[in-house]
Amino acid sequence: MTETRARKCGTKVRHQSRGEASAHLRSLVEQGAASAWLNVYRCEHCDGGWHVGHRPGRRKR
Ligand SMILES: [Zn+2]
Incomplete structure (x- = not known):
């Protein structure tokens, strides 16, 4: 379903929700x-x- 993932996205972490992504960002910053x-x-x-x-x-x- 995501075979056509754009080149920009290939190596990025993908999150299911904004909350998940926010938590990830926060931990990265910390x-x-x-x-x-x-x-x-x-x-x-x-x-x-x-x-x-x-x-x-x-x-x-
Ligand atoms: Zn993407």
């Missing part, structure tokens, strides 16, 4: 493995999965 400016965002390529990272796309709308 470990110093990530910066607080990272975001949690819903991925359009992972069937509604959530990622921790930069929001895709640089445009504001």
Whole structure:
């Protein structure tokens, strides 16, 4: 079902919910493995999965 996962998503951790992704981000920040400016965002390529990272796309709308 996720065979067509976009190249950007391939190596990223995917979470089922925003809460899960938030918890993951928090733990990464606490470990110093990530910066607080990272975001949690819903991925359009992972069937509604959530990622921790930069929001895709640089445009504001
Ligand atoms: Zn994705």
